Amino acid sequence: MNSALRHFWTINLTLMVALMLTLFPLPNWAEPFRPEWLTLAIIYWCMSLPKAIGLRTSFTFGVLLDIAMGTLLGQHALGICIIAYIFLKNHQRIRLYPIVQQGFIVMIALLIKQILFLWIYGITKRAPENLWLYFMPSIISMLLWPWVYAVMRDIQGRFLPAHR
Amino acid sequence: MQSLFQQNVSLTLRLIIVMITCITLMTIDHRQQTLNSIRSLIGSYIIYPLQYIVTIPVRTLDHASESLASRRALLTENEQLRTENLQLQTQQLKLASLRQENARLRELLHSSSDVGENTLVAEVITVDQDFYKQQIIINKGEYHGVYLGQAVIDASGVMGQIIEVNRHSSAALLISDASHALPLQSNRSGTRTIAQGKGNPNELDLLHIPNNTGLQPGDLMITSGLGGRFPPNYPVALVANVVIQPGKQFAKVTATPTARLDKSREVLLVWPNTPPQK
Structure with missing residues (x-):
């Protein structure tokens, strides 16, 4: 298999798995604590293989997430594309940061997305009641980032060895 | 360096294009129904299979716990169900005569009588959708005759109505949603x-x-x-x-x-004014 095709399949399959993790049924009390798997996976690929992933992939998966979650078409796509842009633009810098600091940047990026969503919810008249719970996914995602990073690096190392 | 710089410029440009596309999509989606067909198409052929795969472990566990239930528990449940069935049948006896009486009275009054209702049991696939939207996905769709706006009930009361119909699944908005x-x-x-x-x-x-x-x-x-x-x-x-x-x-x-909005596993779809099929 040539390199470009290999990249395409690896990235799209990991993003598919991340989408499935997002759909995985959780009990009601655990629902607000669900990490943003898809966004985390996109962040990782934007950071480590900025040439192989772009706004097009982010947009496609964002729309899929919108359909799966029943949100407005384009809502997640917009948030994910803005995050992808931040990480594509600064990938050289962020890659050098220690993992904990990366986690903080991931959280800030996710908070930007959630604040944008809050704005959209405000316009469409569906405001969340509990803001603490609303911002919980960002915090959980930050805590999970070192683990996600390690797993994704392993996947990259195994399936795309040329780019280590 | 030149190529890197150029790539960054075009990246910003592309972001702006994507943002405009997204905002347009959202506006259209919020104000009109035109995008619903695309939504249901992708929903049926990409998202539904994913949801199906993802819920396999949960359903397997459910199934396993059912088949591993001890004989004693099954016997107790059987006994309970038999009692319940007997009670329901007794009530049903009365109901039959009441229904006839009702029909007679309606005839006397020359008012149109109830034709009856047709129902179909559907299984809830996921409830775990957008946290701020009270919505469930059920495993019956257009193929089974489900239509937009159809009432969804459970054993103890009204649950909601269908707001999105796909080929083999549909989404129901619960009565507890803020927009319902x-x-x-x-x-x-x-x-x-x-x-x-x-x-x-x-x-x-x-x-x-x-x-x-x-x-x-x-x-x-x-x-x-x-x-x-x-x-x-x-x-x-x-x-x-x-x-x-x-x-x-x-x-x-x-x-x-009265419906168990956050607990029901099985729901009933109702077709009003259709004679029930046996």
């Missing part, structure tokens, strides 16, 4: 009102009830059938709280849905 309202009637006094959801599966607001209302906590509210969307006479909620607000136009009344 349905016309009700008190079973005891006949007071008509509208129940609005508030995002909490255990509470509904009953709107526009005057301060001199006869409603009492514990009153059963049933669908009135006004508006033609929900079939009449299905239980919806029990009045929980009536607060008279002197000086204001209306009393503040809340009710608890």
Whole structure:
């Protein structure tokens, strides 16, 4: 298999798995604590293989997430594309940061997305009641980032060895 | 360096294009229904299979716990069900004669009689959708004759209505969603009102009830059938709280849905005014 095709399949399959993790049924009390798997996976690929992933992939998966979650078409796509842009633009810098600091940047990026969503919810008249719970996914995602990073690096190392 | 710089410029440009596309999509989606066909197409052929795969472990566990249930537990359950069945049958006996009597009386009054309703059992695939939207996905779709706006009930009351139909699955908005309202009637006094959801599966607001209302906590509210969307006479909620607000136009009344909105695994789809098929 040539390199470009290999990249395409690896990235799209990991993003598919991340989408499935997002759909995985959780009990009601655990629902607000669900990490943003898809966004985390996109962040990782934007950071480590900025040439192989772009706004097009982010947009496609964002729309899929919108359909799966029943949100407005384009809502997640917009948030994910803005995050992808931040990480594509600064990938050289962020890659050098220690993992904990990366986690903080991931959280800030996710908070930007959630604040944008809050704005959209405000316009469409569906405001969340509990803001603490609303911002919980960002915090959980930050805590999970070192683990996600390690797993994704392993996947990259195994399936795309040329780019280590 | 030159190529890197150029790539960054085009990246920003592409982001702007994507942002404009997204905002346009959102606006169209919010204001019109034109994108629903795309949504249901992708939903049927990409998202539904994913949801199906993802819920396999949960369903397998359910299945396993059922097949591993001890004989004793099964016997007890069997006994319980038999008793319940007997009770229900006794009630049914009475119901048959009542129904006939009702039909006779309606004939006397020359009013159109109830044709009856057709139902279909559907299984809830996921409830874990957007946290701020009270919505469930069920495993029956266009293929089974499900239509937009169809009423969804469970064993103890009205659950919601269908808002999206795909080929083999559909989404139902629960009555507790903040954007959902349905016309009700008190079973005891006949007071008509509208129940609005508030995002909490255990509470509904009953709107526009005057301060001199006869409603009492514990009153059963049933669908009135006004508006033609929900079939009449299905239980919806029990009045929980009536607060008279002197000086204001209306009393503040809340009710608890009788359906188990956050627990039901199986739901019934209702086709009103169709003779039931045996």
